[in-house]
Amino acid sequence: MKQRLVFPRQLVCVGMISRPQVLLYSFLLFTFLLSPIAAGAADITQQLHRPLNSSVGRQSRDEADSLLTIGKQQYASGYADKTIVSCLQALELYHSIGDLKAQGLTYNLLAKAYIQLGSSKEAEDALRRGLAIARDTKDFQTQIFVLNNIGTFLLQQGESAAAGKILEDALAIARGVKNIEGEGLSLSNLGLVTARLGDYNKAIKLYENALLFRRQTGDAIGEANTLNNLGDAYLASGNYQDTIATYGEAMQTAKTSRDRTNELRAIDGLVKAHTAVGRYERAFDLLEQRLALAKELQNLREELKSFESYAQVYKQQGNYLTARNFYERAIILARTLEDSEQEVQLRDQLTQMLQRK
Template sequence: MKQQHLLGCSVLLSIALLSPTVARAADITEQLHYRVDSSTWGQSREKADTLLRIGKEQYASGFPEKAVTSALEALGIYHGIGDLRAQGLAYDLLGQSYIRLNRVKEGENALRRRLAIARDTKDFQGQIFGLNNISTLLLQKGEPVAAEKTSEEALTISRQVKNIEGQGLSLNNLGLAAFRQGNFNKAIQLYEIALNFRRQIRDPISEANTLNNLGDAYLQVRNYPDTIGTYGAAMGISQTSGDRTNQLRAIDGLVTAHSAVGRYERAFDLLQKRLIISQDLQNRREELKSFASYAHLYEQLGNYSTARNFYERAIILAQTLEDNKQELQLVDRLTQMLKR
């Protein structure tokens, strides 16, 4: 749950390109050697903007690997034409994508470059988001106290410049820091305040993200009615806006909450919906998660033969994805179940 919670903690930055190759850390610096002839600046800028937009869409759709490729190509062009602010936006997307891929070192490199650009250009909004993204990174590294201080700095700046979006994001991330420190009631309070700001800017992705975070906190204190209501609101908003990342996350929370109160039929309905979405997206990692959730639920109900079938399907997908860690975890869970 904590890992899932972390994955949605920062602003969600919203097709495949010619090359599906994921870049190495050194590629960031290598891209900076890209040069654009001055006669084609306008055309190149348009191409870079398009790449950045596509990258955001790829990230929001659950394809961070593709977002990395798009962000790196856009970054190279922006560097070639000397647009610092646009470079900051590209670093934002790049850092968030690396974090989603659990490539923490590369994510930190990109995010700190983004913050440095924001400070050099006196871009207060960039500082707010840069600090919050670093807060996300610190949470991923297991440093919630440092993350809290970083988001507090971002909140101070956002209040000084009266940036409503920044206040909502900073409060949301302060809630995440409180959650990671086990202070769930404080996290609930912070999320509820954050929601007021996020609703003011009418950003459905941000609102659904905070609702999912709030659902996680309610789940930890076993407040199941509010858990179900909050995740349900997140699912409805994300479904309407086409935000599959938050939709899938809300479904996961609802499956856990309904199972906890014995509403297994509803849990299975939600899992079926989750699997359909994953297959429609052709996202094998999310499909794997769906099979694993099915297996766990059938195991809870004592239907070991069906659970085994879903565990085996999940293991095959883990092997296809070359995710050795996930494969070993699934094999271990299956082995433990078969010993019963």
């Protein structure tokens, strides 16, 4: 509220007062105008979060955007710990310029990095902070996607019932605002919950329904992801013919859109399916493609997974000498990545194999 200066009526007639009094009143008025006016708490908060000037704000945004881009690259390369450092720095800058949407995106990436490192408490905190921002800004689309992230996170933690409830909420919002992309994603993730509960037939129907929505939006990445989920359900139910066909479609879709994550996942599914029916040569062809792709991406973690898969297929074939060679190569990469937990698991697999020879 603006301050109004109110003077006594008798001050209007200057001629009725002496010159010293005029000087005194002038001095008091001058002093009053120079005195600071107390700001409300809300005003102070706005000032604290307002950039000093546009150039400083622009510089901070550019730096934050750069950090977020670097974080995405680090995550794609398997360096979750470095991703976290970049995200936390970006968050501080986004907070200083009051960009809530960018904060939400950064929390999402931060959560993924924490999940990769197995830091479940920090991951859930980051996800829920992102959801709070989406709710505060009434951003329904972001709410749908963050709820799906929380649902899949809870599923990974073994909390299938809680995950199902969260995903039903996401589906309800998507249907309420007629968000086709959100419907496809939510149905696909509900399929994951159903598959985890062992109802593969129902999961397959959910995935097939999800594909209808994902194809409507031309979401090639989402389509490849759901196809991989569908392939997983067919594989779990022992339907190898449909498994191979579905993973094959997922691999082609991912390759066309240069979606390396889903391409690698489809290859992994195909390797399992072909190995299960004794088609070892085809499995080795696929693993050769996988290793080449991992090297192209310069992703040591995916190279490690390729070596481990080679070892497992050779072990199943009974070629223990070659299997040992690939286990040892995988162990070297685990040590390079400073992943002691992975190294221990690989050594255990190698030891168990050698004891069974």
